[in-house]
Amino acid sequence: MSLLLLKSATIVDAASKHHLKKRDILIENGVIRKIGASIKNEKAKTVTLENLHVSQGWFDSSVSFGEPGLEERETISNGLRTAAHSGFTAVAVNPNTNPVNDSKAGVQFLMAKGEGNPVNLYPVGALTVRSEGVDLAELYDMHSEGAIAFGDYKHPVENANLLKIALQYAQNFGGLVQSMPMEPSVARKGVVNEHVNSTLLGLKGIPSLAEELQITRDLYLLEYTGGKLHIPTVSTRAGVKLVREAKKKGLDVTCSVSVSNLVLTDDRLEDFDTNYKLLPPLRTESDRKALLKGLKDGTIDGVTSDHNPIDIENKKTEFDHAMFGSIGLESCFGALNSEIGTEASVAALVALKDRFGIDSNLIEEGSTAELTLFNPDHDYVFSEENILSASKNSAFLGVRMKGKAYGIYSNKKLVLNS
Amino acid sequence: MSELSVNHLLGIKYISEADIHLIFETADHFKEVINRPIKKVPSLRDITIANLFFENSTRTRLSFELAEKRLSADVINFSAASSSVKKGETLIDTVNNILSMKVDMVVMRHPNPGAGVFLSKHINASIVNAGDGAHEHPTQALLDCYSIRERLKDVAGKKVVIVGDILHSRVALSNIFALQKLGAEVKVCGPKTLIPKYIERIGVSYEKNLRSALEWCDVANMLRVQNERMDISYFPSTREYTQQYGVNKALLDSLGKEIVVMHPGPINRGVEITSDVADSKQAIILEQVQNGVAIRMAVLYLLASKIQHNEN
Numbered sequence: 001m002s003l004l005l006l007k008s009a010t011i012v013d014a015a016s017k018h019h020l021k022k023r024d025i026l027i028e029n030g031v032i033r034k035i036g037a038s039i040k041n042e043k044a045k046t047v048t049l050e051n052l053h054v055s056q057g058w059f060d061s062s063v064s065f066g067e068p069g070l071e072e073r074e075t076i077s078n079g080l081r082t083a084a085h086s087g088f089t090a091v092a093v094n095p096n097t098n099p100v101n102d103s104k105a106g107v108q109f110l111m112a113k114g115e116g117n118p119v120n121l122y123p124v125g126a127l128t129v130r131s132e133g134v135d136l137a138e139l140y141d142m143h144s145e146g147a148i149a150f151g152d153y154k155h156p157v158e159n160a161n162l163l164k165i166a167l168q169y170a171q172n173f174g175g176l177v178q179s180m181p182m183e184p185s186v187a188r189k190g191v192v193n194e195h196v197n198s199t200l201l202g203l204k205g206i207p208s209l210a211e212e213l214q215i216t217r218d219l220y221l222l223e224y225t226g227g228k229l230h231i232p233t234v235s236t237r238a239g240v241k242l243v244r245e246a247k248k249k250g251l252d253v254t255c256s257v258s259v260s261n262l263v264l265t266d267d268r269l270e271d272f273d274t275n276y277k278l279l280p281p282l283r284t285e286s287d288r289k290a291l292l293k294g295l296k297d298g299t300i301d302g303v304t305s306d307h308n309p310i311d312i313e314n315k316k317t318e319f320d321h322a323m324f325g326s327i328g329l330e331s332c333f334g335a336l337n338s339e340i341g342t343e344a345s346v347a348a349l350v351a352l353k354d355r356f357g358i359d360s361n362l363i364e365e366g367s368t369a370e371l372t373l374f375n376p377d378h379d380y381v382f383s384e385e386n387i388l389s390a391s392k393n394s395a396f397l398g399v400r401m402k403g404k405a406y407g408i409y410s411n412k413k414l415v416l417n418s
Numbered sequence: 419m420s421e422l423s424v425n426h427l428l429g430i431k432y433i434s435e436a437d438i439h440l441i442f443e444t445a446d447h448f449k450e451v452i453n454r455p456i457k458k459v460p461s462l463r464d465i466t467i468a469n470l471f472f473e474n475s476t477r478t479r480l481s482f483e484l485a486e487k488r489l490s491a492d493v494i495n496f497s498a499a500s501s502s503v504k505k506g507e508t509l510i511d512t513v514n515n516i517l518s519m520k521v522d523m524v525v526m527r528h529p530n531p532g533a534g535v536f537l538s539k540h541i542n543a544s545i546v547n548a549g550d551g552a553h554e555h556p557t558q559a560l561l562d563c564y565s566i567r568e569r570l571k572d573v574a575g576k577k578v579v580i581v582g583d584i585l586h587s588r589v590a591l592s593n594i595f596a597l598q599k600l601g602a603e604v605k606v607c608g609p610k611t612l613i614p615k616y617i618e619r620i621g622v623s624y625e626k627n628l629r630s631a632l633e634w635c636d637v638a639n640m641l642r643v644q645n646e647r648m649d650i651s652y653f654p655s656t657r658e659y660t661q662q663y664g665v666n667k668a669l670l671d672s673l674g675k676e677i678v679v680m681h682p683g684p685i686n687r688g689v690e691i692t693s694d695v696a697d698s699k700q701a702i703i704l705e706q707v708q709n710g711v712a713i714r715m716a717v718l719y720l721l722a723s724k725i726q727h728n729e730n
Contacts, residue, residue, distance in 0.1 A: 188650075194615060194616070195616050196616050196619045196620060198614075198616075199614045199615075199617060199620055200431070200591075200620060201531055201532065201553060202531040202550070202551055202552035202553030202554065202588060203531050203553075205615075207615070271535065272531070272535045313508075316510070316540075317508060317536075318509060318528070318530040318532065318536055319530060320530040321530065
């Protein structure tokens with residue numbers, strides 16, 4: 001029997017009666033046994049941390065771990081370790097592996113790799129075979145093995161009819177379909193946001209029009225088919241507006257925003273630094289403000305780090321040749337907390353659980369203990385020493401931020417940063 | 419001031435107005451030198467320069483090579499289509515291999531925007547950007563402005579229109595930056611498909627009609643239609659392009675004033691400009707070429723003197 005006592009923890013859980021109260025929390029065998037102003041238990045292992053805050057475990061709806069096939073970028077075990085140390089108790093792992101996770105076997109592999117880990121690993125299955133956008137993958141089979149959603153990661157579904165069929169087909173088992181909001185014939189070979197900075201740098205631009213067109217199309221399809229659509233990483237003012245209107249109409253649509261798009265803009269590109277080569281690209285300040293507003297008013301359902309480790313060979317190169325993506329787990333909370341404050345950050349990091357069919361565990365006596373431990377006032381400049389990922393491609397290097405995770409308690413295990 | 423504010427020439431964006439004037443004054447001197455019977459000076463006798471051309475070029479490479487030789491530098495040339503480099507070695511490795519043979523300066527043309535900026539952060543040599551994708555081609559802009567200065571006495575206050583494919587053009591971008599720094603007013607003109615959507619946000623106005631643009635300007639810089647740079651079709655045919663954006667003698671004569679016609683070369687005769695325009699006295703195309711050598715000598719000389727200065 002294991003007993004753990006968290007001392008003087010400020011509970012951040014809007015749904016709990018202990019919200020914003022400083023409490024001691026006694027955990028016994030993975031269950032919250034008691035919450036009180038002062039608990040004494042000599043048998044319990046006691047955890048006392050400066051300015052300790054506790055919330056429901058955070059969930060990231062878009063992370064990439066490279067395994068299988070791209071282990072030089074990241075392995076599942078180190079990826080999950082990074083997630084735990086960054087405060088995440090659950091991650092949805094994208095299918096952008098080699099081979100692409102488009103089958104039952106792929107899902108089983110990931111589930112087996114995540115077995116017994118403090119962090120819950122949830123596979124996202126590819127929507128189409130090899131994410132090539134031609135034939136539907138075996139969605140039901142993957143769903144039965146534990147895939148929580150389906151999407152081709154950054155590959156837009158070009159064929160409108162294919163997305164229509166996917167949305168219809170997945171309804172039989174309540175499957176959640178994701179569609180990258182980027183119309184490829186307009187985005188073409190763009191590498192950054194099309195705006196003043198792309199003009200000044202001579203880099204090919206991805207117009208926000210590409211996002212607007214694809215979201216418009218997808219929402220029309222959703223209206224026709226019914227079903228559940230999740231739009232990952234909205235990045236433009238126009239995109240937010242479209243989703244807002246669709247929600248008013250009553251469509252079953254959700255969307256996320258990447259913390260990069262919420263905090264950074266394409267002004268960062270000045271030096272051709274490939275760490276800022278992201279998809280969707282960093283947009284303008286006007287887009288960023290619209291994203292913040294969308295998150296605040298509930299148009300945007302949650303925030304993802306869109307964690308994507310890329311090995312140095314694919315980043316330390318000419319801008320056009322570099323791969324898109326940034327790691328994000330480690331900097332996610334600090335960047336977000338600095339931008340929107342603690343309560344909103346916590347809300348944004350747990351909100352998508354329900355949409356992805358993951359249980360939320362309230363911070364109440366009798367609940368399963370799935371907790372994130374953090375200090376919202378830890379002030380630091382994010383630097384390479386804060387990176388736990390195998391790849392170091394962070395868009396947040398050098399960014400001053402406030403807020404850092406201590407770790408998690410999940411699956412009866414306590415993981416703390418040393 | 420007798421020193422550049424930078425250690426590399428990566429783009430006009432990165433240098434000051436004073437730098438440009440210093441380069442011009444230095445070029446004045448070298449222009450006099452290259453018109454002497456003995457065209458060579460020993461200024462860069464102990465400097466080795468590598469010309470790295472990852473993209474095809476004839477005139478820019480020749481112009482640089484000539485400038486280097488007239489300054490008595492040791493010169494090595496490396497040409498590789500980007501595809502063969504992509505097969506294996508990275509850009510940094512390629513360049514470091516060459517630098518390990520004790521090279522002081524690199525003149526580089528590369529198909530990717532920002533390649534020079536990227537390289538400058540990772541290698542130890544002075545870099546001159548000889549064109550990086552659709553980003554910058556600073557020596558071309560310098561020689562263009564130098565040629566305007568030579569013909570019209572000054573660049574400040576002049577009205578310059580750049581005509582053609584602005585979207586894919588490093589020449590246009592560098593010219594815009596240089597002309598603005600020197601106080602000229604800039605318009606771009608061409609089919610809207612070849613104009614960056616946000617061009618007006620960088621202080622440049624757009625005129626869709628060629629005649630109106632020419633009536634407005636003192637100088638027209640006619641860019642080459644770069645079919646090789648376009649991966650899709652931006653206009654239906656060259657014929658149609660010429661009908662709308664080609665300059666012929668009749669058009670030029672009907673303006674009621676004498677404008678200066680420039681072209682960075684190579685000319686597609688009968689496309690951007692007709693032969694009678696190219697060969698007219700209003701065109702300063704060959705002066706541009708000649709000034710190119712003087713400008714490149716000036717740039718190399720000024721950057722090399724910084725290397726020597728840093729070493730001392």
